[in-house]
Amino acid sequence: MVYVRMLLLGLWNIWFYVLAGVGVFVFFPFLLLCLTREKWYPGIYYIARFLWSPFILLGMGFIPRIRHKTRLDYSKKYVFIANHLSMIDIMMVFMTVRRPMVFVGKMELDRVPLFATIYKRAAILVNRDSAASRKSVYVQAKRKLDIGFNMMLYPEGLVPEPDVFLAPFKNGAFSLAIEHQIPIVPITLPDCKKRFPFQFSYKYWIGRPGIVRANVHAPFDTKGLTKEDLPKLKEEVHAFMSNALKEEGYR
Numbered sequence: 001m002v003y004v005r006m007l008l009l010g011l012w013n014i015w016f017y018v019l020a021g022v023g024v025f026v027f028f029p030f031l032l033l034c035l036t037r038e039k040w041y042p043g044i045y046y047i048a049r050f051l052w053s054p055f056i057l058l059g060m061g062f063i064p065r066i067r068h069k070t071r072l073d074y075s076k077k078y079v080f081i082a083n084h085l086s087m088i089d090i091m092m093v094f095m096t097v098r099r100p101m102v103f104v105g106k107m108e109l110d111r112v113p114l115f116a117t118i119y120k121r122a123a124i125l126v127n128r129d130s131a132a133s134r135k136s137v138y139v140q141a142k143r144k145l146d147i148g149f150n151m152m153l154y155p156e157g158l159v160p161e162p163d164v165f166l167a168p169f170k171n172g173a174f175s176l177a178i179e180h181q182i183p184i185v186p187i188t189l190p191d192c193k194k195r196f197p198f199q200f201s202y203k204y205w206i207g208r209p210g211i212v213r214a215n216v217h218a219p220f221d222t223k224g225l226t227k228e229d230l231p232k233l234k235e236e237v238h239a240f241m242s243n244a245l246k247e248e249g250y251r
Contacts, residue, residue, distance in 0.1 A: 009207055012060070016087065016196070019059045023052045035122065039147065044122050045100040053091035061209025062088065062195060066096050070218040074099045077150055078185045078219060079177040083166055083241065083250075084154040086192035088212065093152060096187060096214040101150035104137055104172070126172075141176055151176060155237075159198050165251075166242045174234045178227060183219035186241050190215070190248035217244065 024031075027047050034043035057064055072078070080101060082093055090103075103123040119125075124140045141151055157170035177184045191212045220237055 012207070016056070016060055019056045023055050027052060031122075041102070041122065041149065042100040045094075049094045049097075053094040057088060057091050057095070057212070060088070060196070062212045063210065064092060064095055064214065065211055066092075066214045066216070068216045070216070072098075072185065072216070072219070077145055077148070077180075077182050079173055079182050080150060080152045080185045080187055081155045081173050081237070081241075082152075082187040082214075083189055083245065084156055084159060085162070086189070086196050086198060088192050088196050089154075089189055092189055092192060092212060092214045093187060096216060097150065097152070099150060101152045102141075102144045104141070104151065104153045137172065138176065138179070142180070145180055145182070151182075155234075162193075162197060166238065166245065169234050169238050171230060171234065174230050174237070175227065177222045178225045178230060178233070181223055181225075183221050184233075184237060185219045186217045186237060186244070188215045188217065188241055188244045188248060188250070189213070190245055190250035193250070213248065215244065215248065 030047060031044050034040040034047075054064075078101075080093070080097055082089060104126055105119070105123045106126065124137055124144070126137050145151065151173075153173040153176075155169040155173045156167040157172070158167065160167040173184065176182075189212075191210075194206065195210060195212055196207050217240070220233065220240075222233070225233060
């Protein structure tokens with residue numbers, strides 16, 4: 001029975017990549033057109049939010065449930081952050097944030113055929129082992145913010161092992177928010193890990209279709225904060241997200 005389950009889950013995981021690949025292929029000409037001018041990036045964002053992400057999530061049998069626990073003023077700019085332990089985190093975040101945002105993502109994904117053509121032009125890529133690369137993120141992020149886009153980062157800076165509840169946060173998102181005096185908005189994703197984890201072997205290949213929630217919380221203000229306040233802010237946000245995830249049944 002275990003082997004049958006592993007086979008079905010393996011095929012289901014392959015189906016995810018089929019859906020993701022088909023989605024990129026179908027929308028590729030439109031995405032490429034939007035990349036010809038930096039100010040046309042919202043076109044990419046809205047294709048990802050209203051077409052690509054729902055296509056994948058619903059095709060996998062996931063039912064997104066998105067809740068804004070506070071009313072955000074989307075005329076302002078924000079630095080969004082979220083916990084990260086699933087491939088569907090990206091789709092959920094796209095469907096959650098209502099105005100264009102730019103991801104800061106890991107450099108390794110620029111090797112994925114076709115997807116990389118869009119990814120390396122639409123996102124800000126970072127090699128976390130390179131100080132020069134990390135520094136360039138701030139220069140690129142400043143330009144995106146000046147144009148009027150929000151920023152999105154995964155503050156854990158990695159995909160934690162399955163037994164890690166919420167990994168310690170890196171400085172990047174908080175440094176960026178303080179430098180530009182922009183509020184940080186936490187997004188908690190309590191269901192993505194159990195529905196579609198990165199590690200297929202975790203607990204004998206867990207995962208199943210069903211409801212996936214995204215909760216958008218009240219912003220943490222950074223007005224008047226300096227780099228000396230960064231450790232305290234980072235600790236406060238980590239504690240807040242950890243408690244919120246526990247209340248939401250994340251494990």
